[in-house]
Amino acid sequence: xxNRLHVGTRKGLxxxxxxxxxxxxxxxxxxxxxxxxxxxxxxxxxxxALDLGHFGAKLWRRDRTGxxxxxxxxxxxxxPEEAGDDPHPWSLGKIWVLESGGAGGRLWAGTxxxxxxxxxxxxxxxxxxxxxxxxxxxxxxxxxxxGEQPGINSVLIDPENPADIRVGVSTAGVWxxxxxxxxxxxxxxxxxxxxxPPEQRENPILQDVHRLARCAAHPEIxxxxxxxxxFRSEDAGATWREVTAIRPSKFGFAVAAHPIDPHTAWFIxxxxxxxxxxxxxxxxxxxxxxxxxxxxxxxxxxxxHHAYDLVWRHGLAADESGERLAFGSTSGxxxxxxxxxxxxxxxxxxxxxxxxxxxxxx
Amino acid sequence: MAAPSAEVEGATVGDALAAVFTSRPGLRGYVLxxxxxxxxxxxxxxxxxxxxxxxxxxxxxGPNDEIYVLQALSGG
Numbered sequence: 013x014x015n016r017l018h019v020g021t022r023k024g025l026x027x028x029x030x031x032x033x034x035x036x037x038x039x040x041x042x043x044x045x046x047x048x049x050x051x052x053x054x055x056x057x058x059x060x061a062l063d064l065g066h067f068g069a070k071l072w073r074r075d076r077t078g079x080x081x082x083x084x085x086x087x088x089x090x091x092p093e094e095a096g097d098d099p100h101p102w103s104l105g106k107i108w109v110l111e112s113g114g115a116g117g118r119l120w121a122g123t124x125x126x127x128x129x130x131x132x133x134x135x136x137x138x139x140x141x142x143x144x145x146x147x148x149x150x151x152x153x154x155x156x157x158x159g160e161q162p163g164i165n166s167v168l169i170d171p172e173n174p175a176d177i178r179v180g181v182s183t184a185g186v187w188x189x190x191x192x193x194x195x196x197x198x199x200x201x202x203x204x205x206x207x208x209p210p211e212q213r214e215n216p217i218l219q220d221v222h223r224l225a226r227c228a229a230h231p232e233i234x235x236x237x238x239x240x241x242x243f244r245s246e247d248a249g250a251t252w253r254e255v256t257a258i259r260p261s262k263f264g265f266a267v268a269a270h271p272i273d274p275h276t277a278w279f280i281x282x283x284x285x286x287x288x289x290x291x292x293x294x295x296x297x298x299x300x301x302x303x304x305x306x307x308x309x310x311x312x313x314x315x316x317h318h319a320y321d322l323v324w325r326h327g328l329a330a331d332e333s334g335e336r337l338a339f340g341s342t343s344g345x346x347x348x349x350x351x352x353x354x355x356x357x358x359x360x361x362x363x364x365x366x367x368x369x370x371x372x373x374x
Numbered sequence: 375m376a377a378p379s380a381e382v383e384g385a386t387v388g389d390a391l392a393a394v395f396t397s398r399p400g401l402r403g404y405v406l407x408x409x410x411x412x413x414x415x416x417x418x419x420x421x422x423x424x425x426x427x428x429x430x431x432x433x434x435x436g437p438n439d440e441i442y443v444l445q446a447l448s449g450g
Contacts, residue, residue, distance in 0.1 A: 066415040066445035067375070067404040082375075082400065088408040103408035 014331035014371035017338055018058060019346060020047030023364035025060050035348050035359045041080065051110035052372035059135055061107035069106045073135055086121055086129035086138040099151055100125040100161060109326065111167040114174030122164030126153050128179060130193060141193040152217050153184035165325050166224035170231045178249045180224040185216045186249045202252035206240045223325040225269035225277065233274040237267040242279060244304050255304035260291040266328035273334060275303040278353055280323040280339060288322050295319045299353045313356035314347060321345045326368035340366025375404050387418060388431030390441055405443055417446045
C-alpha cells in the first residue's frame with residue numbers, strides 16, 4: 013500500500029508521508045505557485061507541472077537523489093498560415109495531466125489547448141502527437157468551461173500494451189490510439205449531452221467527459237464522470253452504459269477506479285451544474301462495488317454541516333491496493349481513507365485549493 | 375528563474391531578446407509563448423515605454439536603449 017501522497021494546490025506542492033499510522037506533511041515545494049499536474053513513479057521520481065500566471069507552464073522533476081530540476085515543457089510547433097482560422101491557440105496553456113507511458117522513460121502529457129505530448133526521456137524533451145493535433149475534427153473540440161482552450165484531462169495506458177491509449181477530452185469525448193499515438197479515432201458511443209439540441213445529444217464529439225478512470229487489472233473496464241452523469245464501459249471506452257444508480261447526485265468531476273476489482277469505483281457527487289456544491293452541504297463519496305448497480309454513500313469522517321467543497325477532475329486518487337484513497341477540495345480540504353472509503357481522516361493542515369492528489373507507488 | 379541584466383546587440387527588441395536567450399535558453403519560455411509572442415501577462419518596455427509589437431517584437435532599438443521585462447500582475 014502507498015505510504016506517500018503528493019498534493020498539488022493553487023499555492024504549491026505538498027508531500028505527505030504515513031508515519032506510525034499518521035499522515036503528515038513532510039515537504040513543501042513551489043510554495044505560492046499553482047501546481048496543475050503531478051506524477052510519481054515507482055523508482056522515486058516525482059514530476060510537478062506548474063501553471064505560472066505570468067510565465068506560462070513549467071515542469072520540474074525530482075530524481076531519485078531528491079534534487080529538483082526544471083525540465084523542458086511541451087511546445088507547440090510554429091502555427092502555419094493556413095491554420096489562421098484555427099479556433100485554438102498553438103501555445104501551451106497548461107499541463108493538465110501527466111502519466112507514465114509503461115515503457116522506460118516514457119511519459120504522456122495531456123494539455124490545454126488540447127495537445128497530447130510524449131516524452132521518451134523522463135520529461136527532458138517532448139514531442140507533440142501530430143496525428144491528433146492535425147486531425148480536422150480537432151477544430152470541433154470545445155473549450156473548457158466555455159473558454160477557447162479544450163483540454164486533455166485523462167490519458168489511459170493499457171498496462172499490458174502501452175501502445176493502446178485512450179484520452180478523455182474536455183470537451184470532445186473519448187479518443188483511441190492503438191499505435192502509440194500515430195493514429196487516432198473518436199470511439200465513444202452511448203453518452204448523451206442533455207443540454208444540446210435533440211439532433212446533437214448523442215454526437216460523440218460533443219460529450220463533456222470530465223474524467224476517465226481505468227481498472228489497471230482489467231483495462232477494458234473504464235469509468236467516466238461525465239457532465240450529465242456517470243458512465244461505464246466494458247470495451248475500453250467504445251460503448252458506454254449510463255450508471256443511473258449513482259447517489260446522491262449524478263454530477264461531479266472526479267472518478268477513481270479500483271486498480272484490481274473491475275466492479276469498484278469511487279465518485280464525489282455534487283449538485284449539477286450551475287451551483288457546483290455538495291448536496292445539502294455534506295461532503296460524501298459514492299462507492300459502487302457491483303459495477304454500478306448500487307452505491308454506498310460514504311460520509312464517516314467527512315464534513316456534514318455547511319461544507320461546500322468541490323473536488324476537481326484530478327482531486328481523487330486510489331493507491332495500487334485500492335484500500336488507500338485520498339481527495340482534496342477547492343476549499344483546501346484533504347481527506348485520506350485506509351479502508352476503501354469506509355472512513356476518512358483529515359491531516360493536520362489547512363491547504364490552498366487542491367487541483368490534484370497522487371499517491372506514489374509503494 | 376534568475377534573470378540578471380545583460381548587455382547585448384540587436385536592431386530590434388526581438389533581436390536583443392534572442393541574444394539574451396542564446397546565453398540563457400531556459401529564459402525564453404518564461405518571456406515568450408510557443409509562437410514567439412510576448413506572454414499575455416508579461417510586459418516589455420523600451421526606455422520606459424511599452425513596446426508596440428508584442429507579437430513579432432519588431433520595435434527598433436539603438437545601442438544605448440534599455441529593454442525592461444516585467445511581470446504584469448494579476449490574480450490572487
